[in-house]
Amino acid sequence: MEAIPTENKTQPGDDEPKKFVLKTPKGTRDFAPGQMAIREQVFNKIVACFKRHGAETIDTPVFELRETLTGKYAVDSKLIYDLADQGGELLALRYDLTVPFARYLAMNKVTNTKRYHIAKVYRRDNPAMNRGRLREFYQCDFDIAGQYDAMLPDTECIKIIVEILSSLDIGDFVVKVNHRKLLRGIFAACGVPDHKFNSIYCAVDKLDKITWADVRKEMVDEDGLAPSVVDKIWEYVQLSGGIELVEKLSKDKNLTCQENAVEGLEDIKLLFSYCESYGITNRVSFDVSMTRGLYYYTGAIFEAVMTGRETAVAAAIDEECSMGVGSVAGGGRYDGLVGMFDSKGRKVPCVGISIGIERLFSIMEAKALESEQKMRTTETEVYVIAAQKGMVEERLKLCKALWDADIKTEQSYKKNTKMLTEFQYCEQNGIPLAIIIGQSEIEAGIIKLKIMASGEEREVKRCDMIEEIKKVLKTERTTNV
Amino acid sequence: MEAIPTENKTQPGDDEPKKFVLKTPKGTRDFAPGQMAIREQVFNKIVACFKRHGAETIDTPVFELRETLTGKYAVDSKLIYDLADQGGELLALRYDLTVPFARYLAMNKVTNTKRYHIAKVYRRDNPAMNRGRLREFYQCDFDIAGQYDAMLPDTECIKIIVEILSSLDIGDFVVKVNHRKLLRGIFAACGVPDHKFNSIYCAVDKLDKITWADVRKEMVDEDGLAPSVVDKIWEYVQLSGGIELVEKLSKDKNLTCQENAVEGLEDIKLLFSYCESYGITNRVSFDVSMTRGLYYYTGAIFEAVMTGRETAVAAAIDEECSMGVGSVAGGGRYDGLVGMFDSKGRKVPCVGISIGIERLFSIMEAKALESEQKMRTTETEVYVIAAQKGMVEERLKLCKALWDADIKTEQSYKKNTKMLTEFQYCEQNGIPLAIIIGQSEIEAGIIKLKIMASGEEREVKRCDMIEEIKKVLKTERTTNV
Structure with a gap:
């Protein structure tokens, strides 16, 4: 496999004045054929899984009206890439695929669908602060929209995450689950006022990047919570486990009086029972500290993290997730987002997942490098060679x-x-078969077929050529599995 | 198939004040599942063809440094979409995939490759002037870079166009070929000064949209050519035909003294002989009026146009190409572009084609509508149904x-x-098989398998279920071909 080109490569050491700054924009990169071959493998497995679950696909534009995007994320709006004002509309590049999906549902009055969407999104992240973060990257989303019974679509989302991560064979992982309603109940029980919930989700969300001491300081200094309130939150967000933790919290006196908490716990119980039927309970962990940063989640939330420590995978995770974040998929329920776009506020309940495809690519690239297996970038099966000069017409x-x-x-x-x-x-390109023709072969109405792996050569009648090649390719493919 | 949503749909007739302007940006549209299903079919056929010819794929960012894009097209630079200045770099959305490809080759010092790239490009076209033109659309490019012998890569490009258009089965077409060097020779022979060649390519290029009288006026009034010069050009650009026209021009006294014309005609002769070997001569027409608007072409140029007048296709072409332009693929040789990015001007000869995929989609959509065959948007094979209430666990x-x-x-x-x-x-979703379970089936360790098309139901042992379904699916697929 070719080396991974570093971002923003320039041409050093030229004497002549440069005609151009030869680089890609900050936070973007090219992908060479070797990298694309891995991407195609990963995409194929993911799309196969989405289709296995009956999903259709849609596409939306790369940019949206700026007002479509703002106010939906509770992230710094400086992260949203603006286009220059060039014709009266204020436009911005999409920040994710979820908000455009919600806009699509509201605009086309779609009330139920199961769709996937794989496309690039844009974040004007500051690379100085977040080393290695790209401003342009793929997202790979699957969402179920519609009024359905509790936790059936939600658990299928988790099943899909498990199927995809298992099929990529990149080591152990666990899907953390939590529930926004439970968190609301817990926060309320701890004494956090309603209007501060979103801000506290974001603060707690930082726990996998910074210490509790720092998160605590933020809650007290910036969010203005009383230290006693913050300490009560800490008691809860340390908790993680399985169904037994759900049972335990269901008996927690502070929570049983919080309607939100009770509903959230009921949902998680149901989710665990459905996971049992799907045979994926061993992959699921209930984790109270997992909040997901985004504003729009209203119910169950998920986040898959790699736990494996195999050499290649570990190195890639360490590289990619330099701040200790190993999340490779995430998502949750957002029942209010579509309604925000509808003039009458008509709601369309939704739940969805986003596969952290760039992170998966990095892990797969590291694995490919480690295996030292040459990655083919083309699929060429036969190469036509003339034994003499010329013979172009025959080759064509x-x-x-x-x-x-x-x-x-x-x-x-x-x-x-x-x-x-x-x-x-x-040989260099791993092409399995060569056809060799010379004057004598042409006169005899034959070709020489060389099987590159074994070096074996056989003469084949021109009229049997196609059939013979198809047969040999089939055998070669079987023996190379 | 669902109806094609019109661009910029809004919600009329609401009494309440609108929360948002519910629309996509001007010149962009969403694609619904039915449209995406057709797109996937078309993409699959095109990619299969590119791979059949041994191509690998790369990816480049959606935006580039503005200076990478400007000055490479000889098109109005107002067509290039700028991003807001948000961090010191002046960026713009790519106008095509060819200039980014040339930048990639120069930056990574790649001297030979055969690659395809399917991605969106952006043109800030004025929809008032060009009805229905999109500002965001897919391009689908295949290029061969490297120092090779004349016309071998070029003719393969034409072969690929022929394979793709044939595989889509959308009616008759012809690939017009011409040569920039021949055009230079003709222009020089007619008395056009060198520095006006690019401008005259663009003027002649308009001949399929506006009349000769208007093109003539433009050449005289705007480009300052003498009427006698323009009239000589007209004598040539009316010509089209096959190899016999090449032979005729080879004997034209005005052209035999023009080195460029002689070289161009030699190339076209060779191209026709290779087309003969590829068995595609009937698809190729030498057309002196075909110039391709873009600046960077240096040699052979191609353009495929639909000539069929079958109902669906004709209507779609009329709709899409409201100005009489039926071009569905085009390209040519651009030997100088990569050198424009290299600090030492090192050249990498290139030839490539771009498939007019949006136009092909429109034609395929019209065909699908006409055939009245229901287009599936999912690939679901089996639907699991419970004969009684509940039974969720068994279904899962x-x-x-x-x-x-x-x-x-x-x-x-x-x-x-x-x-x-x-x-x-x-039935609505064309799912071929249903599994029905009730309490009695569970107790008996069986399932009921219903073949939707025939209505036939059979009882299958639970342990034989997978094998039986795979067998039935195989048969169903065969009988539905």
């Missing part, structure tokens, strides 16, 4: 016959070629 | 077993369902 006709039979075929774009160079090309 | 377990066996499965997200509603869902 052979290629035509192979392409027409849907066999992936290449040949040199040079009129005169050298056999040795051509064989080297096949 | 069945789904798990099916998903684990990679069978595309759905079930209701409601705890209690009605059999009739469930069967209707299967």
